[in-house]
Amino acid sequence: xxxxxxxxxxxxxxxxxxxxxAVDAGLAPEDILVLExxxxxxxxxxxxxxxxxxxxxxGEELTGPEYSGRYIAMARxxxxxxxxxxMVLSLTDDRRVTFVSPETGYTTIxxxxxxxxxxxxxxxxxxxxxxxxxxxxxYTAGCAQRYINIEGYMPxxxxxxxxxxxxxxxMARRMTLEGAKVLAVCxxxxxxxxxxxxxxxxxxxxxxxxxxxxxxxxxxGRDRVEGVTVAAVxxxxxxxxxxxxxxxxxxxxxxxxxxxxxxxxxxxxAGIDLDRMxxxxxxxxxxxxxxPGVYACGNVLHVHDLxxxxxxxxxxxxxxxxxxxLGNAAPVVRSVKLTTGHGVRYxxxxxxxxxxxxxxxxxxxxVTDVYKKVRLVIETGAxxxxxxxxxxxxxxxxxxxxxxPAAKLAQVLRSGEEEILxxxxxxxxx
Amino acid sequence: xxxxxxxxxxxxxxxxxxxxxxxxxxxxxxxxxxxxxATGATAANSAxxxxxxxxxxxxxxxxxxxxxxxxxxxxxxxxxxxxxNVGSHVIGFGEGDLPMLEELLARGRANGxxxxxxxxxxxxxxxxxxxxxxxxxxxxxxxxxxxxxYGITIAAAExxxxxxxxxxxxxxxxxxxxxxxxxxxxxxxxxxAARYVVNCAGVHSAEVAAILxxxxxxxxxxxxxGEYFILDKAVGGLAHSTLFVCPSDRGKGILVSPTxxxxxxxxxxxxxxxxxxxxxxxxxxxxxxxxxxxxxxxxIPMNMAITSFAxxxxxxxxxxxxxxxxxxxxxVIHAVGVEPPGFASSPATAEYLVGLLEEAGLALTDKPDYxxxxxxxxNHIQWNRLTEEEKAAKCRENPAYGKIVCRxxxxxxxxxxxxxxxxxxxxxxxxxxxxxxxxxxxxxGGFCSPRxxxxxxxxxxxxxxxxxxxxxxxWLVTKREEA
Numbered sequence: 041x042x043x044x045x046x047x048x049x050x051x052x053x054x055x056x057x058x059x060x061x062a063v064d065a066g067l068a069p070e071d072i073l074v075l076e077x078x079x080x081x082x083x084x085x086x087x088x089x090x091x092x093x094x095x096x097x098x099g100e101e102l103t104g105p106e107y108s109g110r111y112i113a114m115a116r117x118x119x120x121x122x123x124x125x126x127m128v129l130s131l132t133d134d135r136r137v138t139f140v141s142p143e144t145g146y147t148t149i150x151x152x153x154x155x156x157x158x159x160x161x162x163x164x165x166x167x168x169x170x171x172x173x174x175x176x177x178x179y180t181a182g183c184a185q186r187y188i189n190i191e192g193y194m195p196x197x198x199x200x201x202x203x204x205x206x207x208x209x210x211m212a213r214r215m216t217l218e219g220a221k222v223l224a225v226c227x228x229x230x231x232x233x234x235x236x237x238x239x240x241x242x243x244x245x246x247x248x249x250x251x252x253x254x255x256x257x258x259x260x261g262r263d264r265v266e267g268v269t270v271a272a273v274x275x276x277x278x279x280x281x282x283x284x285x286x287x288x289x290x291x292x293x294x295x296x297x298x299x300x301x302x303x304x305x306x307x308x309x310a311g312i313d314l315d316r317m318x319x320x321x322x323x324x325x326x327x328x329x330x331x332p333g334v335y336a337c338g339n340v341l342h343v344h345d346l347x348x349x350x351x352x353x354x355x356x357x358x359x360x361x362x363x364x365x366l367g368n369a370a371p372v373v374r375s376v377k378l379t380t381g382h383g384v385r386y387x388x389x390x391x392x393x394x395x396x397x398x399x400x401x402x403x404x405x406x407v408t409d410v411y412k413k414v415r416l417v418i419e420t421g422a423x424x425x426x427x428x429x430x431x432x433x434x435x436x437x438x439x440x441x442x443x444x445p446a447a448k449l450a451q452v453l454r455s456g457e458e459e460i461l462x463x464x465x466x467x468x469x470x
Numbered sequence: 471x472x473x474x475x476x477x478x479x480x481x482x483x484x485x486x487x488x489x490x491x492x493x494x495x496x497x498x499x500x501x502x503x504x505x506x507x508a509t510g511a512t513a514a515n516s517a518x519x520x521x522x523x524x525x526x527x528x529x530x531x532x533x534x535x536x537x538x539x540x541x542x543x544x545x546x547x548x549x550x551x552x553x554x555n556v557g558s559h560v561i562g563f564g565e566g567d568l569p570m571l572e573e574l575l576a577r578g579r580a581n582g583x584x585x586x587x588x589x590x591x592x593x594x595x596x597x598x599x600x601x602x603x604x605x606x607x608x609x610x611x612x613x614x615x616x617x618x619x620y621g622i623t624i625a626a627a628e629x630x631x632x633x634x635x636x637x638x639x640x641x642x643x644x645x646x647x648x649x650x651x652x653x654x655x656x657x658x659x660x661x662x663a664a665r666y667v668v669n670c671a672g673v674h675s676a677e678v679a680a681i682l683x684x685x686x687x688x689x690x691x692x693x694x695x696g697e698y699f700i701l702d703k704a705v706g707g708l709a710h711s712t713l714f715v716c717p718s719d720r721g722k723g724i725l726v727s728p729t730x731x732x733x734x735x736x737x738x739x740x741x742x743x744x745x746x747x748x749x750x751x752x753x754x755x756x757x758x759x760x761x762x763x764x765x766x767x768x769x770i771p772m773n774m775a776i777t778s779f780a781x782x783x784x785x786x787x788x789x790x791x792x793x794x795x796x797x798x799x800x801x802v803i804h805a806v807g808v809e810p811p812g813f814a815s816s817p818a819t820a821e822y823l824v825g826l827l828e829e830a831g832l833a834l835t836d837k838p839d840y841x842x843x844x845x846x847x848x849n850h851i852q853w854n855r856l857t858e859e860e861k862a863a864k865c866r867e868n869p870a871y872g873k874i875v876c877r878x879x880x881x882x883x884x885x886x887x888x889x890x891x892x893x894x895x896x897x898x899x900x901x902x903x904x905x906x907x908x909x910x911x912x913x914x915g916g917f918c919s920p921r922x923x924x925x926x927x928x929x930x931x932x933x934x935x936x937x938x939x940x941x942x943x944x945w946l947v948t949k950r951e952e953a
Contacts, residue, residue, distance in 0.1 A: 077877060127874035140882075142869035146862035164914040166777030169699070173750040174779060176899075176939035176946055180916040187920055193934055193947035219951050257753065263943035281753075308704065 042149045044073050045365050047137050049128050049306065050157035051076030052083020054338025056111035057351040058155045059120045061358030066366055069119040073149075075126040075139055081115070082108035083159055084182065085347065087189045090210055092237075096348035107347060128158075131310045133331040153361040156307060156321065156329070156336040157354065160343055162207070163299040165259075170202075172259030175266075181207040181297040185214065194218060196293025200268050201225040202256045204232035204239070206345065206437075208297025213242035215295075222246075223289050226254040226270055228279055231410045233299075233437045235345055256294065257281045265292050300343045307336070317386035318342035324375070324393040325401045326360035327353060335361050342388050342404070345439055349404070353388075370395035376452060381463025383407050383414070385436065392460070398449035404441045405462055407434045414464045418442055420452060421459040434464065473499045473636075475827065476655055476664035478643055478678055480507040482623045482813050483805050484670030486820035489626040491827075492633035494834040499662055500627075500635060501655060503642035503674070505941040506901050507627040507894065508620035510672045512813060513904070514698070514749065514781025516738065517619050517729055518712055519543070520811040521558060521611035523578025523586060529790045532581045534815035534822060539613060541817035546617055548842060549625040550849030552730045558614035558712035559594065561766060562607040567716040571609045574717075578611065585612050600708045600767050614712055616730045619813045620904050624894070628844040631893035633837065638662065640942070643671075646682045651801060653682075666832055668803045668823055673746040673784040675806040683799050689792045689806045691784045693746035696738025697755040698781070699763075702774040702912050706732040713766050724762025726770065731907065736763040736770070738781070749780045776912050783809045791815075793822055795830050803827060850888055852906060854880040875925070876918040878911025886922060890929050897930055899923060900940040919946075 046062060048055045051074045063069050080086070085093070088104030095101055098110070115122060126141035131154065138148045162180035177196055179187075184195040185207065197220050201208045204227040212222045225243060230253050232239055243250050251270065258269040267290045271281035302320040313330035315322045320341040321329040327337050337357040338350040363369040372393040380387060387405040392398075403418065411434050418427040426448045434440060442462075452460065475491055477484045480502035491498045504510070519542045525532035546553035562571050571588050578586045587610055594601060594608045631637065641657045646667075648654065653667045671678040676691045712727035729735050737759045760772045786792055786807025796802035803826045805819065812819070828834055843849045853864055853871050864884070865872040871884035889896040889905050896902045899909065902922050909915030909922065923946055927934045938944045 077874065125873050127877060127880075129880065140861070140865060140872045140874065142865070142872040145865035145869075145872055146858065161913045162916050164776070164912075164916060166700070166775060166914050167773075169751075169756050169775055169778050171751045171753045171756060171778075176944035183916045183920060187947050188950075191920055191924060191934060191947070192950060194950050195947050197948070259750075262747070263939075263941055264945060305704075 041136070042147065043151070044149050045071035045152045046073070046155065046361055047149060047151040048072065048074045048155045048157055049131070049137070050083065050159060050338070050340070051081035051122050051124070052157065052159055052338065053085055053108055053111060053347050054159070054340070054350050054354040055155065055157035056081060056108070056115050057354035058157060058337055058358035058361070060111065060114045060118060061355040062362040063118045063120060065359045065362035067362040070121065071365070072120050074115070074120060074122040075128055076122055076124045077127045079124055081112050081122050081124065087182070087186050088210070089189050090214070093347050096346065097351055111351070128306055131306045133310045133312060133334070135331070135333055152365050153333045153335065155357050155361055156334065156340050157338050158303045158306065158340045160300040160302045160339040162296070163301055165296060168298060170256055170259055173261055175259070175261040175264050177261070177265035177293045178259060179293065179295055181211040181295045184295050185211055188214060188218060194220065196220060198223060198291040199293045199295060200256070200270070200289050200291050201295045201297060203227065203297035203299070204234050204250060205297040205299060206234040206238050208295060209234045209238040209242040211295055211297065212248050213246060216246050216248065222248050223291055224249045224251050224270070226251045226256060228253065228255040228273055230275060231435060235437060255281065257286065259294060265294055267291055268294050300339065302340045302343065304340060307340070310334070315386065315390055318388060322390040323388065324391050325356070325389045326393070327357035327389070328360060333364055342386065345437065349439065370397070373453065376457065377459050378403065379459055379461050380405070381461045383409065383411060383464035384462050387462050392449065394449060394453045398446050398453060400443050400446050401449060402441055402443045403462060404439055406436055406439055407464060408436065410435045411464065411466060413467045415467060416440060416442055416464050418444060418460060418462050420455065420457045421461065422455070422457060426452070426460065430467070471497070471663070472652065473497050473662065473664035474832065475666045475668060476501060476653065476662055477668045477670055478655070479670035479672055479675070480504070480627065480637065481510050481512040481670060481672045482508065482619060482816040483808050483819050484668070485623050485627045485630065486816040487668055487670060487823050488635045489630040490820045490824050492630045492635045493837055493840045495837050496832065496834060498630070498635045499638060499664065501638045501641040501643060501657070501662060503640070505639055505898060506904070507637070508623040508904065511781050511783055512623050513620045514779055515619055515810065515813055516725060516727065517616055517735060518558070518727060518814065519553065519615040519617055520814040521578065521583050521586070521614040522581050522811070522814070523574050523583055523609070523611060525577070525581065525811065526789065527577055527580035530793060530822070531790055531811065531815070534791070534818040535811045536581050536583060538811070538815035538818035539615070542617065542622070542814060543615060545626065545817055546622055549622065549629060549844055550851050551617060551622045551625045553615050553617040554730055555613070555615045556711040556728060557610065557612040558714060559598065559608035559610055560714045560716055561594070561601065561605045562716045563604050564606055568607060570716050570718070571607055574609050583611065583613060586610070598710060598713065600769065601713065602766060602768050616712065616727060618730050624905055625844055628893040632841050632843070632845055637894060643678055643681055648799070653801060666801045666803065666827055666830065668805065668827070670805045672808065673782050675784060675804070679804060679806060682796070682802055684796060685798065690787045691746070691807060692742050692787070694740050694783045694785045695743045695748065695780050696740050696783060697751050697759055697778065698735055698737030699756070699759055699772065699775045699778045700729070701734040701736065701771070702776050703732045705771055705774045706734050708767060708770065709734060715766060724759055724766070726763050726766045733776070740783070743782070746782055749782060751778050751780050777914060785809045791819070793819065793826065795826050801830060803830065845893060852885050853882045875921050876906070876908035876911065878913050879907040881906045881908040881918070883925065886925055887929065890926065897926055898938050898940055899946070902926070
């Protein structure tokens with residue numbers, strides 16, 4: 041069997057950032073192989089032609105292709121091999137990767153380290169079980185985005201969008217700019233799942249109504265979508281549609297932006313532990329999964345709202361994989377589990393592996409609901425505060441982060457504490 | 471062209487009949503209203519090759535189901551279509567259900583089904599650890615099997631085309647006439663001539679009988695819609711065999727079964743509907759199925775549903791299938807009211823219908839150069855189903871097999887190109903989906919459908935805006951308006 045030091049599965053922003061970081065940490069570029077399933081690297085950013093990427097990372101506003109282009113250039117400058125049209129078919133927990141590509145055929149490679157960077161997929165109509173007919177014209181927002189931005193065609197002309205995730209909001213604007221009429225964006229929750237800036241720039245600026253606490257209850261049309269029925273939902277009754285509130289929209293297209301699911305079929309196949317809240321692998325602060333030497337970063341780990349954070353997370357994974365291969369990783373003394381308290385849905389990482397001399401660890405997390413005037417708190421199981429920060433507003437659509445300073449982690453290490461709790465406290469009523 | 475036999479309807483019954491006739495020295499055509507074979511009830515049912523204990527002894531249903539069960543397995547093997555002998559349980563909840571299970575056991579034995587037995591809770595739970603703790607008995611039928619109903623129908627249709635059968639799609643029969651012993655069947659723009667006509671028009675078969683000129687036709691059809699869920703392959707292992715509930719006055723009930731592709735199928739309910747082509751699902755119906763599934767398997771994760779759909783059965787106003795030569799119109803054979811177990815029965819129904827054609831005077835001799843496979847050069851097994859060595863060899867031979875287009879179901883570009891060159895070329899998204907499962911996985915085509923459409927457009931010399939999801943009018947995209 042062929043051997044390789046580092047295999048990175050996915051050549052999107054996560055995989056490329058990880059590859060670049062691994063080289064910058066001392067790994068020889070020829071020891072890395074990036075496997076990309078599409079015909080060119082860059083991932084889903086290649087079809088995200090709107091601006092808004094890179095403010096944190098590069099201090100300027102880039103389009104998706106520009107952002108991915110920078111990472112492709114960095115990878116090429118370093119001579120990192122990227123194999124396109126390469127689909128990984130299976131992975132084992134001892135890092136055997138089987139993939140297929142037109143160039144290499146059907147191949148299995150034993151790797152010293154693997155970085156999972158497969159990204160995510162969109163939730164579909166089937167996952168929501170929207171009743172009605174099954175005509176043409178029901179697209180996930182990303183599929184419609186591909187038709188417009190890559191293929192150069194219009195997926196429809198009179199559009200209703202279900203779900204106010206960022207892709208849905210972006211597509212409301214994109215379809216409008218291309219001459220389509222977007223009748224409404226319906227959101228089953230009482231708040232949008234997208235970034236506030238996208239609501240303003242993509243809906244408000246174009247006069248597109250956002251119908252909160254509404255959902256699509258029926259799809260009509262035999263061959264092509266002819267209309268959808270929208271109804272208000274009852275917050276107090278499991279968000280069930282409220283009879284009598286139905287409204288019919290004549291349209292030829294229904295776009296779905298109802299959530300992203302980390303694409304972890306390979307991870308699951310390898311028997312790696314998953315976090316039920318993130319639907320991604322459970323990791324330590326280096327993004328190492330339960331399988332030693334297998335790391336995960338980007339949207340395959342948890343869905344990010346900014347690609348800048350994906351790159352940051354991938355850097356961490358890339359450096360850690362390089363350190364493992366080069367044999368210069370600090371030995372782990374003991375692990376501490378991160379748990380979620382009031383108002384916190386999940387954290388990444390889920391555990392911190394403490395070395396003798398701990399370093400700062402940045403904890404990413406999402407809140408469970410919209411809150412105003414809160415304090416974000418990280419404390420030990422014994423109640424000792426490690427971080428405490430005031431925030432005027434938080435929402436599930438915007439990822440939060442707090443850094444635990446090295447000195448505090450050194451205290452935790454010595455205290456024998458086994459758990460760290462991340463929570464929010466409400467400083468006044470909602 | 472004068473055909474010896476014209477079959478109306480390319481569902482499983484029509485296609486199996488065409489395939490069987492293609493082994494003989496006769497010229498056969500199939501006229502189908504839809505854009506493909508297997509677009510009606512054959513595409514949307516429980517995908518079970520029933521053992522045959524349900525049908526009352528002495529009926530055609532019983533005779534054809536039991537024989538069809540055996541023939542279906544043989545045909546799947548011959549055409550390279552997967553068929554798994556998973557067996558089925560009819561689950562009883564308490565002593566009250568025992569008499570019904572005994573009744574089914576007796577019927578099954580009378581119908582000649584081997585190895586049927588009633589088993590107790592311990593054995594049932596050992597075989598199916600996820601069934602409800604309230605399940606106390608089951609009728610175990612090891613000969614029940616699962617396959618892909620449209621998969622085997624497509625395979626049989628390809629085999630038929632390879633042996634000279636002509637398929638006419640988008641051919642909805644609107645009128646028929648007769649001159650001497652020749653039937654002229656038209657869709658309004660095109661007319662086909664044949665000596666014999668077989669009406670296999672499924673839910674429209676009573677209407678077709680009237681078009682063919684039957685007066686006071688004894689059979690009326692009530693379309694009955696059944697809704698289903700398909701669950702992700704990640705939970706496909708929760709059931710090892712088909713799990714029915716003991717029939718009661720509440721109907722045959724909802725089943726949970728593995729599919730041959732590794733998913734779970736859950737359904738159906740059964741409601742009469744007015745419009746026989748109305749295959750829409752309802753919120754109430756889907757909720758009913760979820761509840762029914764939980765009765766069998768309390769912890770079934772319905773949140774792992776990847777899609778839902780509905781099929782329409784053609785329930786006749788009599789218990790049995792109506793398979794008869796017309797007593798009014800010479801040369802016309804009817805297969806009407808073919809409801810469940812119509813799919814499991816179909817290879818045997820085809821034999822029966824061919825027998826009726828012979829009785830009506832059609833002379834049949836074996837075709838010496840009959841080709842027993844889907845194509846002249848074999849069955850063209852999908853890349854994903856090959857062994858590792860075969861996969862590697864196939865990629866070396868043609869790099870297109872190394873390019874995965876549908877990642878959820880591991881469909882290669884080579885497979886898609888192969889289907890564009892098939893005896894019935896796959897030229898729509900749904901045709902590709904049915905043949906290769908491209909777009910049938912957990913992402914439901916979100917990723918691959920633009921790529922599949924682009925490949926069809928490129929290879930057929932069409933523009934992307936001319937490619938349909940299924941029939942005419944099911945367009946995917948239009949050209950952008952130039953500013």
